[in-house]
Amino acid sequence: MTASPQTIAHQVLAHLGGAGNVASVENCITRLRLPVADQDLVDTAGLKAVDGVLGVVEDQTMQVILGPGLVDEVADAIERTLASGADSAPATHASGTDSAPATGASGADAAGTGGADTADRLQQRGADMKAAQKQRNRTPVKAFLRRVANIFLPLIPALIACGIIAGFNGLLTNLVQNGTWTWAAGLTPILTAIASGFMSLIAVFVGMNAAKEFGGTPIIGGAVAAIIPFAGVADVTIFGTELAPGQGGVIGALLAAVLAAYVERWARTWAPRSLSMLIVPTFTVLVVGVLTLFPLMTVAGWIAEGIGVLANQLLQVGGGIAGFVLAGLFLPLVMFGLHQALIPIHATLIEQAGFTVLLPILAMAGGGQVGAAVAVFLKVKDASMRRTIKSALPAGVLGVGEPLIYGVTLPLGRPFITACVGGAFGGAFIGVFNQLGTTVGSTAIGPSGWALFPLTTGNEGIGAAVAIYGFGLLVAYVAGFLATYFFGFSKQALAELNDPHTDAAIADSQQGAAQ
CATH class of the missing domain: 3.30.1360.60 (Glucose permease domain IIB)
Incomplete structure (x- = not known):
């Protein structure tokens, strides 16, 4: 327990x-x-x-x-x-001292460097890989992407809740329109209001989080971002061009709030302390508000429109090939921290169409990972490795892939590649249907695996989208399993992994852990 x-x-x-x-x-x-x-x-x-x-x-x-x-x-x-204000005592294994790698399955410490079993030392190899990757990830670009991710991540629970309600409401609306559940006609407007309220103001929440992340006052960031969805912007004309409420969406809100944070911090350097409460927020909202109306809303509108067109064209034209590449490269993107750049893209697509067509395809990477883990379970007889897989597999099925990545496939090397291959085939399957005109999307960011089913929708309705997504997962499972089972291990590597007395396969990582 x-x-x-x-x-x-x-x-x-x-x-x-x-x-x-x-x-x-x-x-x-x-x-x-x-x-x-x-x-x-x-x-x-x-x-x-x-x-x-x-x-x-x-x-x-x-x-x-x-x-x-x-x-x-x-x-x-x-x-x-x-x-x-209560403190928790630091762990007994303080940094700078040697500690045995964790099992990940039972939570017990390994018996020692010489007696640690294969799964423990493979997990240590995964930890070493993560540590090395973390050092490579410390670049200005990746640091900026992490800050962008921090803006959107707190919004995910509300996106999921509203997405599930919207999906249920869509199903209910269909039943009302075909005469099956006419008694529910009065319920659908209620659910529409509940599901749509948050999305209509998502720019405000993005603005508040962005201002906080970049050192400004959250409510001021929300104030300038609130200009974007305000219906009255339709009365504003810039050089003969009328603005539209919501133009630029979350991209515009993000840019406006970040600009507000910098302007606010600058204003505090020269505003008299006794009058700063009046001068700083007024100056910031006025200046950034004008800049939000022009040029930010216009420029952000172009960017948002370009994202929507590019994503749809990519799948409509590229189809299976695009799906294969996107899903196949997603796990390496996660390793390098570059997947965070996709968060505002997903949010923009959801704001425009009600769903993102990219997430179901990228979720296939997790399916390939699950299939690969099952193949490793069958091929590798080491008891501790099998325990690790059994403990991590349910989370992987639900879309939490890190335990399988860093505890199983990545330390083993080749199974990580075959997991990517499995995900690529699942992505290709969904991509083909997008090319044929049946889009599959997610109404929220975050979940994958089976957890994405309640959020799945598309232009042909929920039923078709769920069926295609489910078959795509099945393709990813099977392809990841077959690729790993037949090509995931060399004969020598498999013999070493299944020989409890042989440490050659993991000697390097063991030595690194001992040092």
Whole structure:
């Protein structure tokens, strides 16, 4: 049985160097995001070994993967601890000392470097790969992309909720229109209002989060972003061109709020302290408000329109080839941190069409990963590796792929490539249907795997979209399994993995862990 949320929260804080080392806590659907002051105090191996933790992504903002539901309860417990000022003692395995790699399956420490089993040391190899990748990810571009992701991630729960309600309302509307459930005719307008209210004001929430992320006042960022959906902008004419409410969407809101943060910070440098409360917000909203009306809304409108046209044309023309490439490259994009650039693109497509056609295709990468893990389970007889796969596989099926990536396929090497191949075939399957005129999309950002089913929709209705997405997952599972089972291991590598007395396959990573 998984430990209680309070126990997990206490242990997570302890392995992060204590509550005093954690600045704040935020969470999305599956993971905690905890900025830490001193990275050297973090005990990553101990953090992975906490009961209930499915995976850890190392960065200045540590990401702890717990899965749906549990993550909310643990986040609440951590927030209460941080608010109370109570501290959690740092983990006994302090940074700078050697610690045994976590099993990931049972949460027990390995018996020692010489006695650690194959799965433990492969997981250590995965941890070493992540650490090396983290160093490569510390570039200005990737840091900016992480900040953009931080703007949109807090919005995901509302996007999911409204997306599911919108999907159910669409199904209900069809039943009303064909005469099956005429009694529900009065219910659909209610559900429409509930599902659409958030989306009509999403620019405001993006503006508030963007201002906060870039050092401004959230409410001022929301104030300038609120100009974009305001119906009265239809009365504004710029050089003979009329603006339209919502023009530029979340892209415009993002640009306006970031500009507002910089203008606000500049205004505070020269405004008299006694009058700053009046001068700074007024000056910021007035100046950035004018710039939002022109040129930001116009330019952002061009960008948003270009994103929509490019995404649709890519799949309508490229079809299976485009789907193959997009899904096949998604796991490497995640490794390099470049997938964060897709978040505002997804949000723009959802704002324009009600769904993003890219997410179901990219979700096939997780399907290939699941198929590859099943093949590894059958090919590798090591008991601890099989336990690791069994513990991580349910999360992978639901769309949480990090435990399988960093605990199984990536350390093994070739199975990571065959997992990408499996995802590519699933993406090609969905891409072909897009080319034939049946689009498959997601009404929200975030979930993949089976968790995406309630959010799936398309131009031919929910039924067709769900069926195509489901068959696409099946293709990805089968292709990932077959590619890994037949091509995922050399004979020598497989013999070494299945020989409990042979350490050659993992000697390098073991030596690195011992040092």
